[in-house]
Amino acid sequence: AQTVTQSQPEMSVQEAETVTLSCTYDTSESDYYLFWYKQPPSRQMILVIRQEAYKQQNATENRFSVNFQKAAKSFSLKISDSQLGDAAMYFCAYRSWVTGNQFYFGTGTSLTVIP
Amino acid sequence: DVKVTQSSRYLVKRTGEKVFLECVQDMDHENMFWYRQDPGLGLRLIYFSYDVKMKEKGDIPEGYSVSREKKERFSLILESASTNQTSMYLCASSLTGDGANVLTFGAGSRLTVL
Numbered sequence: 001a002q003t004v005t006q007s008q009p010e011m012s013v014q015e016a017e018t019v020t021l022s023c024t025y026d027t028s029e030s031d032y033y034l035f036w037y038k039q040p041p042s043r044q045m046i047l048v049i050r051q052e053a054y055k056q057q058n059a060t061e062n063r064f065s066v067n068f069q070k071a072a073k074s075f076s077l078k079i080s081d082s083q084l085g086d087a088a089m090y091f092c093a094y095r096s097w098v099t100g101n102q103f104y105f106g107t108g109t110s111l112t113v114i115p
Numbered sequence: 116d117v118k119v120t121q122s123s124r125y126l127v128k129r130t131g132e133k134v135f136l137e138c139v140q141d142m143d144h145e146n147m148f149w150y151r152q153d154p155g156l157g158l159r160l161i162y163f164s165y166d167v168k169m170k171e172k173g174d175i176p177e178g179y180s181v182s183r184e185k186k187e188r189f190s191l192i193l194e195s196a197s198t199n200q201t202s203m204y205l206c207a208s209s210l211t212g213d214g215a216n217v218l219t220f221g222a223g224s225r226l227t228v229l
Contacts, residue, residue: 107157
């Protein structure tokens with residue numbers, strides 16, 4: 001089974017600053033999808049951003065962007081101009097291209113935004 | 116937008132009770148999932164279903180069963196609840212098994228077993 005590792009259990013960032021959350025994964029597959037999900041306190045988990053492994057270009061969604069390093073099996077999330085509403089638990093996830101029913105999640109990074 | 120609705124946000128049950136957690140999605144998704152979320156452990160897959168009456172075990176199926184009699188509804192059953200099943204349970208769905216399809220989550224059900 002694939003494994004996803006988030007080595008930062010907790011992170012903090014000043015409001016308006018930039019923060020990067022780390023994620024590494026282990027796979028022998030060449031085609032797959034990577035995701036970042038956000039879970040605000042006591043609220044629903046929502047998708048932040050998605051990256052297809054066959055695409056070299058890093059995905060971006062407004063203030064959120066990724067640094068996808070396929071050879072290094074690294075998939076970090078950068079949040080620019082951090083806002084109070086960005087405070088949440090962030091989960092990195094992997095999904096196979098071939099057997100897509102199974103998502104593999106990291107253990108999460110709790111992000112605090114300091115006013 | 117797809118909605119995934121979990122019937123109970125908070126439940127308190129006694130050891131040995133049978134517990135039903137219900138999940139309904141409204142966008143004709145083929146795949147539905149039940150995850151368990153614990154601090155420091157992330158999300159762990161209990162069961163998933165790729166069609167009506169079809170199910171597959173995930174990583175931690177012991178002590179759980181599931182039922183999918185209709186496409187929109189996926190139930191998680193704890194036959195005899197135990198204290199180590201105290202946790203947050205998340206239901207999710209995706210359109211198909213194509214890896215491109217994202218997961219849409221429900222709000223979660225926090226179960227406490229006394």
